[in-house]
Amino acid sequence: MSVVDMNTYKVALVGNPNVGKSVIFGLLTGKYVTVSNYPGTTVEVSRGICKGLDGGIEIVDTPGANSLIPLSEDESVARDMLLEEYKKHIVQVADAKNLRRGLLITSQLAEMGLPVVLVLNMWDELLDRGMNVDVDVLQGILGVPVVKTIATHRVGITALFNAIPVAKVPNLHIDYGSLIEEGISRIHKILQGNTTVNERALAIMLLSGDEALEEKLRHKLADGSLAEIKRIRDGIQSHFSNPLSYVINIRRANFVDTLVDKVTLTLRKEKETHPVVRDIFFYFLVPLVSFFMGYKLTALLMYLISSRLPSGSILTFITPLAVGGISSLWFSLYLYLREFKAKSTIAEVLGRITMHPIAAFPLLIIILWIVYKLVGEFGAGTCVDFFEEKVFGRSLIPSGGFDLSVYIPFIKKTYVFTHVNFQGFNYYFGLLAQKVISKDNIIFDLFLNEQSGLVRVGLTYAIAIVFPIVGFFFLAFGIMEDSGYLPRLAVMVDKIFKRIGLNGKAVLPMVLGLGCDTMATLTTRILNTKKERIIATLLLALAIPCSAQLGVISSVLGRVSGIYFAVYVFVICTQLLFVGYLSSKVLPGTPSDFLMEIPPFRMPKLSNIFIKTFYRVHWFLKEAVPLFMLGTLALFVATKLGALSFAERISAPIVRNFLGLPEETAQGFILGFLRRDYGAVSIFKTLEEKGGSAGIDPKQLLVSLVVITLFIPCLANFFVMIKEQGAKNAFFMFAFILPYSILIGGILRFILQQF
Template identity: 85%
Template sequence: MSVLDRDKYKVALVGNPNVGKSVIFGLLTGKYVTVSNYPGTTVEVSRGICSGLGGGIEVVDTPGANSLIPLSEDESVTRDMLLEEYKKHVVQVVDAKNLRRGLFITTQLAEMGLPVVITLNMWDELLDRGMNIDVTVLQEKLRVPIIKTIATHRVGVSALFSSIPNAKVPNLYVDYGKVIEEGISKIEKILQGNTTVNERALAIMLLSGDEVLEEKLRRKFPDPAFVEIHSIRNSIQAHFGSPLSYVINIKRANFVDTLVKKVTLNLKKEKETHPITRGIFFYFLVPVASFFMGYKLMALLMYLISSRFSLNGGLIFMLPLVVGGISSLGFSAYLYLKEYKTKSTIAGALGRITMHPVAAFPLLVIILWIVYKLVGEFGAGTCVDFFEEKVFGRSLVPSGGFDLSISLPFIHKTYIFTHINFQGFNYYFGLLAQKLVDKDNIIFELFLNEQSGLVQVGLTYAIAIVFPIVGFFFLAFGIMEDSGYLPRLAVMVDKIFKRIGLNGKAVLPMVLGLGCDTMATLTTRILNTKKERIIATLLLALAIPCSAQLGVISSVLGRVSGIYFALYVFIICTQLLLVGYLSSKVLPGAPSDFLMEIPPFRMPKVSNILVKTFYRIHWFLKEAVPLFMVGTLALFVATKVGILSFVERMGAPITRNFLGLPAETTHGFILGFLRRDYGAVSIFKTLEEKGGSGGINPKQLLISLVVITLFIPCLANFLVMIKEQGAKTAFLMFAFIMPYSILIGGILRVILQQFP
């Protein structure tokens, strides 16, 4: 890229996450794009040349931000780029249907004194929702160019292109109240004449406790200046019960709300639910659903109790029915009085139910149960078995083909249409390879070895095993997201998560971790601070079993005793809370504010869910498959040079003497480093063989499954941890998790020995 004239301005694309900035960036710059990390960070920044503006203007695509008073590394990079000392015009990309979020940033751009062009993107989606924005009124109030665009269809892009040279500073001024305004004025006087940007913006950021900005400014100002600034901030804080950053955000949000009300038009009234539909919902669906929740939860409880104590068969049958009936009557009556009589829409009623302090939690249990059935049993069980055993198969053994059939569940009959004589990709690839080299050749083993071949294990694991799991999980995740349930779930768990140094936003990677920890670790990027990302990454590696592993464990423990599965869940949950709490106390850094917009509850759009699922799977495979291949190669090398055998011999005494398990289970723990559910199955088979006619020892099984869940993360997840958090942090986590999991297993062994 050529060096640009310093007298020319640059164009900075700014906006909230997922508003279409990257699409507009591509349309402005074409193919002349470079991607690099911003200095001092791991955040990628795209730069390109827009050749049609003044002979060539540099365009920078800044990371998505919800505020320019940063709560995350991405937001810090965006803020720092806007504070850099060069001329710039800002193209602010706003999601038209989320005008409030966009104008929140516009107020801060105005405070910084930056010339802005606003593009209201996704205009078609705004109209689809029956809404409109009076652009003329908004333009009169802001006095900046405002363009309506649909970037994915190139609508409005030429108008945006021609308006960039006419960017102006938005005509917005937020009054923060007498006490804060006096503090802003005092800090402005301290900073006056020594900065290249608007002192008011810097003063507001410093009052909000922006430590990164303060560190940068210390290079220009003497320490006494910051002693005075801290004194001003403390004196203002004394007037408020909430943190000053929160107060400032609320003042700004109230200002934006007033502006949004003036320019937002509702083209159609909220569609009233038809009386018959409302009647079906409140008089049939609600009683049936609440009965199902009460029955299912009590049946689960009775199952766990009966596995430990002898209970009357009639009681086991009748009590869930009684509890289900009571919950059905009680909840139906509550909804009838609270929602039906007040003419609430079905969507409005569902939105409030999902945040109800009592009803929301049993509803959450049922939703997680449905997700587990879809992902854990069907995705990680049926689909994975089919892809792994039939579609990919083994390199030296034919898979036997598969049947095209249909099963009728109510009459328990299966009709087979035809048999497909396909022996598996790996088998055919193995036959081809054997025409070139012997099966004992190192090259053949590198690719098709049963334990560590790049194709047999790496590629098969990434596509045949992980693909069905993440595919179905992203499908379920998309439904929860598009309906508006996920933001409500984040609000529900915020208080619990604050105890472990996180906030409600962390529920997203945690829920994703139940599908695949590798994928979930990649999404910890959404968390605001480095401390939160480290805690979430640690907890995902330690105490969140992926759906494949959870499916094996629940099946194995369920066959032995329901009470042991309940103990397993209790132990893992307590470890998650304990380690999270201790991490929040040990790791440096302050917690971030939790701000999340709650969208209306609505019927998910199938097209939205399918598109999101497709792109998320594409993103995951693009990120993860190379890591699986690298990890498998490392495993192959470690196997050939004898490292794994050495580790197994070293670990056997600890497994036997400290955990009280057969030494052979050590192999299962090591296998879990490749794939957690394989490790669990290997341990189960070993204990089954050692148990002989006396059967498997349930205490040994519980200890081993707790340890393998808490044990070191799988290889792919570990490589992602290195990618996201750096090698030093990842190895420190590794060094903590391995002995900690063994320690918990030893303590559990001692406790269980006290009971017959």
């Protein structure tokens, strides 16, 4: 089988993670895209129509995979889609500068007998590294079309269009040795006539211990066939000290290494950075950034211990400057001696710094601080306030309009251009609704109630509140991802995460959780095992505050004392580690191996970041808005039935007697189920009113904010937990988190009373 009838095939995009597959999918399909879960999984699959091919060919974007012998749900879905019983052409997207990783997939596609077009993407980055691939030789060896592309600049896409109809099966055959080859032949005979795909490929997968494939074949094979396959596998395994899957992978890798050596050429030393740019980087940027890192970290530390220093102490001013100067001098000298004289490129320097055992962690703190400023303060503060109060507003009270102005920081002056007399969408919608029904009507309440209206709360929160937070976070996330920093971060935290039953890959949803836990819960599907996904979902719901909540908490505790914020961070972090460790011991299942390639550090492409941010925000709103609306509807019903008032009355004695807080704060905890930051604000205002002239009790404030952070997830996040992990697991998590958060609050109250 070499060329398939154009009218009867589909095109499947296949490739490793982070090779530009999604960009090529967008170029092939344009706007004709649908996204849905693959049957039986929570992994999303994109499908679209490529109108440039014979009037319209369906393009299916498979999840990124490092192997077609799956170790994760993503890889399992990719493999299963290739085994589906329809004719298909494969567009395999590979990273041109990491040909070895791509050809490992190509060899498996060859074993499956699938026609392939090999796309060598990011060709410019390959050349920038002083390397080249002899495409003619590679094409001759494989016997398939090989296309060079730079997808972000649309280079090579026309050649790809022309190559898809003439895709061919790769001319590759790997000899796994006499023992394994004999086993493949025996299993081949058992499978013959029972499948519609290449039996050799299935035999290799079964010898590698692919349990998911065994389950799929169970109903197709005669009784005893799977038992016979297992006996064959065990017989071969007895001759090897390493697992059979490892032996197969090593022999495949050796074959691919030989192939890569034949087609890879070294043209020259990697392109050097221009001398002027190098001088600016080493003599100006490095001292400036290292001074800022030392100064800012010391300033944060001084802020945390400010309550222990005399008021107006000169130490709070002198110490950060001194530490900043020392760090600037040491780091500049270190990089000059180690990197400048070696003529390292700026990308190489940054790549090594982000994984340096000492410098990487202060850099991480600074990066998280910048992300917090962008997302937590500007996105969740300034932008959310503007959208919520001015653009959407209230349903019965005009917002008062807003000014179009510009603030010039150098002269600290704001120039107002004009006043926009816009009273808010909700207000105008409310006026329109009142022309038809009374504002006391239940239908008006259903849509425009200030506490639980579908439009006033559900739609407003989903767009006016979540959209700015998610948008700015995805922007920051895209920069970290496109630069190559996120994989490095995953490697840095892998050892810590292994203690809590996860691996370094889990840092991605955890970092996303600092933007929005609802969004982050959706991304736990990237984790390899069900156990890891449950642990990550639990920790996100329990101990990862979203940016809106964290912004309120840091602001509130900052008014009291930095030391209380430090205690807050310590308590939350210890609970994350403790519950994660406990879950890893209690939940059944084994942890997965951590496999992640470290790409070269590079300058992010803004166009690529904006495109990815747009599609991710679109995806999130598509997923989240219906859940916000459903959650708001549930809240409306619960309010009308008196369930929330009942819950408040029931919880008041616990709040008063066990947590030592005013009964009125129970309302804040209930409100936190709708919006965590609103719950924190409500509790703060209650404690402020109760404190009166004596001021707020900082110990009560700390206890309440720890509890509201650990407290049950917000309504939208809870519905996503049900969607991703099933109702049973979601309710079990809910049932654990509710009493646990109160227990930790009570223990913290007892400890604070001793001081």
